[in-house]
Amino acid sequence: MNIIGKNIRQLRQKNGWSQGEVAKRLNISIPAFSKIETGITDINISRLEQIANLFAVSTMDIISKEGENPQSLNFEEINSLKDKLSMREEEIIKLQKKVIDLYEEIREK
Numbered sequence: 689m690n691i692i693g694k695n696i697r698q699l700r701q702k703n704g705w706s707q708g709e710v711a712k713r714l715n716i717s718i719p720a721f722s723k724i725e726t727g728i729t730d731i732n733i734s735r736l737e738q739i740a741n742l743f744a745v746s747t748m749d750i751i752s753k754e755g756e757n758p759q760s761l762n763f764e765e766i767n768s769l770k771d772k773l774s775m776r777e778e779e780i781i782k783l784q785k786k787v788i789d790l791y792e793e794i795r796e797k
Contacts, residue, residue, distance in 0.1 A: 690727035691751065691752075691753055692724075692727070692731065692750055692751055693724060693725045693726055693727040695749070695750045695751070696724065696725050696739060696743075696750060697725045699743040699745065699750075700725070700743075703743065707721050707722055707725065710742070713742055714735075714738060714739065714742065724739075733747075736750060736751070
């Protein structure tokens with residue numbers, strides 16, 4: 689059983705649901721869900737998001753190893769990237785304003 693399947697199984701059991709109940713909620717067959725849970729079938733992003741929504745968890749909670757907190761592992765890196773993105777957005781806004789000013793200047797001539 690892979691990590692994703694193991695995590696899905698734990699979430700299902702935590703909710704007290706059978707494989708049949710989860711399969712019905714996902715609108716798939718019981719064997720199809722069983723294959724996801726046992727790791728026989730790889731799931732796509734869409735199905736991963738559907739399962740995460742069903743269990744009211746993040747997709748990261750489903751794909752991370754037990755005891756691993758993906759949000760805290762990369763917290764500093766995420767904040768740094770957010771800051772860089774914010775600076776880039778400010779630069780883009782300034783450049784857009786400059787383009788608009790130049791366009792207005794050309795129009796006036």
